[in-house]
Amino acid sequence: MxxxxxxxxxxxxxxxxxxxxxxxxxxxxxxxxxxxxxxxxxxxxxxxxxxxxxxxxxxxxxxxxxxxxxxxxxxxxxxxxxxxxxxxxxxxxxxxxxxKKAKAATYTKAKMVLPRGYNRTELLKAYEGKPSSSFIAACMQGMKDNTFSRNNLAESKADNETQVDLANITPDQLMTLSDFSLRLINQARDNLGLKPWVDSVGTQKLAQAISTEYEQNGKTIKDGHYVPGIVKACQANGLNLDDNYVEDMAGFYNQKQTLSMTELKKSIYFGIKQMMFGYVGSGESDRGKRSYYQEWEHAGDLFNTQGSLHDGDYNYFGFSVSRTDDICSLHFISVPTYVVKDKKYNLSFKP
The missing domain is CATH 2.30.30 (SH3 type barrels.)
Structure with missing residues (x-):
């Protein structure tokens, strides 16, 4: 976990x-x-x-x-x-x-599909550091098949026209991004026959608190998970946790403070794809290199497949963005249902 x-x-x-x-x-x-x-x-x-x-x-x-x-x-x-x-x-x-008639703008709904050969048995081996050759091949196929992050299509005209100030993301914009992220995660979970993660007001509040900790302390994905800030935010939100049990993170370098909703969605899509398929490259160009497939701990989290008593469970989800030194960190926050149900860990948290 x-x-x-x-x-x-x-x-x-x-x-x-x-x-x-x-x-x-x-x-x-x-x-x-x-x-x-x-x-x-x-x-x-x-x-x-x-x-x-x-x-x-x-x-x-x-x-x-x-x-x-x-x-x-x-x-x-x-x-x-x-x-x-x-x-x-x-x-x-x-x-x-x-x-010539001008071609009508074409839009596409982003989706995330797991390839043949990507299953929980193979994922668990990879999570434990022993990925099979066939599973790595499946992950490489997954990076290839899921194209939204590298095509030139938006989900809508509104996404192209909506500008997001990364320092002042509105609640509605953040909810749009959270819904987008959760939709992709649950599409993939459905491929594995798993229950969907649940959108959660309490977890969204936690996610925002965590991103604030990153910004106030000058931390980014480049520094890894900022555990002291995560623990502090968890405890402030009624979770008695002493380590990082809630955050998966992706990110990207960006000098612009303002991005279109389409640009943000594509970055989020790529980050989720990286985590699911164990890819550690910084862009799409190296996805065909087998050596860039190395880490499936995030995938184990996203698919509740970690060799524990709680495998196959589901989590409560929230999402936030922090930006420091031209680095955008994407915080995918999920609280396991067993944590919510356990009085040892849940002091006052309400999902």
């Missing part, structure tokens, strides 16, 4: 009329579905045509973009043209360039 819309736009055509003519009626539908867009090449007006191939008395504006509803060959000369606007006008293909 110890933890060292899609929107269809119908755009009316703007035409430059050179001479006044009687408006011609048409049996064509007034509005047709947009198939795409074209842009006039020339810097001067361009002649428009009827479907018969004859000149109309209208011109297209130079360098203007128009929506088109059809492409066909018109007139006796069978010239390629695009049907634009609401009055059945056609513009020759030679006079325009097609305009």
């Amino acid at each position: 110890k933890k060292n819309k899609f929107v269809l736009a119908l755009i009316s055509i703007t035409l430059l009329m050179i001479c006044m003519v009687e408006v011609q009626t048409s049996t064509e539908p007034v509005i047709a579905a947009t198939q795409g867009y074209v842009k006039v090449k020339a810097k001067k007006k361009v002649r428009l045509y009827w479907a018969s191939g004859k000149h109309s008395n209208y011109y297209a504006l130079p360098k203007h973009r128009y929506s088109y509803s059809a492409k066909s060959r018109i007139g006796k000369k069978r010239r390629s043209a695009y049907k634009i606007g609401n009055n059945a006008h056609w513009i020759l293909a030679k006079d325009v360039n097609t305009v």
